[in-house]
Amino acid sequence: MVTIISTMETQVSNGPSGTSLPNGPVISTNGAADDSKTNLIVNYLPQNMTQEEFKSLFGSIGEIESCKLVRDKITGQSLGYGFVNYVDPNDADKAINTLNGLKLQTKTIKVSYARPSSASIRDANLYVSGLPKTMSQKDMEQLFSQYGRIITSRILVDQVTAGISRGVGFIRFDKRNEAEEAIKGLNGQKPLGAAEPITVKFANNPSQKTGQALLTQLYQTAARRFTGPLHHQTQRFRLDNLLNASYGVKSSPSFLPRFSPITIDSMTSLAGVNLTGPTGAGWCIFVYNLSPEADESVLWQLFGPFGAVTNVKVIRDFTTNKCKGFGFVTMTNYDEAAMAIASLNGYRLGDRVLQVSFKTSKQHKA
């Protein structure tokens, strides 16, 4: 088990780059709207926080121009951060003062001004290993700060030994080229007084997940559904103005109860429903509640990690060419198909909860 020494030490404030006009909006020198005083980035959000809860929390401060909880494009899972753009810069300031450092479940959220988006700030996160166990987060920052502006830093610690450094950490620089210089300057070098050299390299990009990683993630999500929330009810994130917020699931389409541990057997035993059995090349799987924008690639991405997929099809409206909400996947092996169904049925894809089952003879009726 791993925990974090600190996520809050490095605070970032971006100097506004625009010009404030009397009684008017902030206008940047190039004429584009300048949101540097209203746009915030929120980090270390609880995994299970929904867009609605996110909006509700930050909307309690003041009027929101826009906000977005950033999610994985494929799985729809929260990436643990989001953006809030307020109408009034004063509300952005207030949000930082009142919500930064707020403890939500096991996380301590960080609220700060968002830096202007640009390619140069992407992929600037470094993975550092071989650090002396005695090196603190501050020591590490000091070592790296000669190469640029540090946005975040952390050292991983062992939880069972109550906070002993694992000699592994992360450093995020403001700019990618700063991170590159730090690698050049520090990789393979011994910090002052250290016995061993440290390794410094770019951290794995979480958006480039392997099939195996995606599969693991899907299994974990499935397991969570089957065992219920990880934490005690009272530890779960609550908002006073969200009296009956559900966790992740907005609606429960059709006959499937929320979080119900539906098994293949219970599905096949439903009255009047029979499996069609292997048809031609393999087992046909019915996927329901796809978005109108869904395409074949999402089906490949979802089912591919579970085994051999021979065919996918998204059913579209003839005139609009939009997905009609469902599709089919053919898998060669029963075991893999069954595992895919067990893992993906009830899975949240973006705002939607998928229903996944073997295609049955009566699926289209009722």
Place this chain on the structure above:
DNA sequence: TGTTATT
């Protein structure tokens, strides 16, 4: 030897 900071 592994968290989740750029819409």
